[in-house]
Amino acid sequence: MTAATSASQDRPVGGGERVAESAEVRVAGRVAERIGVFGGAFDPPHLAHHALAQAALSQFQLNQLLVMPTGQAWHKTRDLTGAEHRLAMARLAFADLPQVQVDVRETQRTGPTYTFDTLTELRREHPHAELFLFIGSDQAHAFHTWHQWQGILKLATVVEARREVVTGADASVGSAREVSQGAQAAQWHNTPHEKPVVSAVLQMPNMPCNATDIRASIAQGQPISKWLSASVWHYIQQHRLYQTTLPQST
Numbered sequence: 001m002t003a004a005t006s007a008s009q010d011r012p013v014g015g016g017e018r019v020a021e022s023a024e025v026r027v028a029g030r031v032a033e034r035i036g037v038f039g040g041a042f043d044p045p046h047l048a049h050h051a052l053a054q055a056a057l058s059q060f061q062l063n064q065l066l067v068m069p070t071g072q073a074w075h076k077t078r079d080l081t082g083a084e085h086r087l088a089m090a091r092l093a094f095a096d097l098p099q100v101q102v103d104v105r106e107t108q109r110t111g112p113t114y115t116f117d118t119l120t121e122l123r124r125e126h127p128h129a130e131l132f133l134f135i136g137s138d139q140a141h142a143f144h145t146w147h148q149w150q151g152i153l154k155l156a157t158v159v160e161a162r163r164e165v166v167t168g169a170d171a172s173v174g175s176a177r178e179v180s181q182g183a184q185a186a187q188w189h190n191t192p193h194e195k196p197v198v199s200a201v202l203q204m205p206n207m208p209c210n211a212t213d214i215r216a217s218i219a220q221g222q223p224i225s226k227w228l229s230a231s232v233w234h235y236i237q238q239h240r241l242y243q244t245t246l247p248q249s250t
Helices: 047-059 083-093 115-125 137-141 149-155 182-186 211-219 230-239
Strands: 010-012 017-020 034-040 064-069 100-102 130-136 157-163 177-179 199-204
Touching: 034 047, 034 115, 047 064, 047 130, 047 157, 047 199, 064 083, 083 100, 083 230, 115 130, 115 149, 130 137, 137 157
Parallel strands: 034 064, 034 130, 064 100, 130 157, 157 199
Antiparallel strands: 010 017, 017 177, 177 199
16 A cells, blocks of 8 residues: 555454554645546446446545546457547446546557556656555456556555445445455465565445446347446447447456
8 A cells, every 4th residue: 555544544353354444544734635546448338337436435435536448458459449439438427426537548648558657647646645446356366467567556555346245244335345365465466475465355236247248239239228327328329339249358
């Protein structure tokens, strides 16, 4: 985590996990801003994306969540829908969440876009803020392949969004669960000799939808409106997007 988080206090819970207690983090007498970063293709943005944004704002008490549609993603094997469409759909998808801002910077870069570069820019813009990077479980398992992944860990707290149904005492919009031991911590490393990383977990409802299936369903004329906001679905119909089946990508 960044230096600004050093005032946070943890209390142990069962199973070796730790829960971050609510504590004011102050820099020079002021409460540090908490900024989340949620990147992706958003091709198209769907209701699971919206659920992640809601959960991130609530569980991590964010002041702001930056939704960042990617530009030329280094790991994508297909051409993305034009940035102008993905930005427009993202603005529609998150319009009801005033703390969410759609950030255009990655779509304006030339060449491959890297998360490390984005976080470096944000650190310069917000030198005293706490930065949180929200990624999916599939991305978490491949995290050690990312460009400058060790540098990312120095710039932000990396949060894995887990799609699962939480019941009982764990169901409360609790707060950020932090894991410092076992496989969850080990996934951030490619050697056993490095110091374990404390990574946070974002609890999400189990929503079995993804952009790949949505695009394929649209191309086949199948109903998909239940996984999209009405405004995004209307935009897709208006601009006749996804009329051909696309290769797999989230």
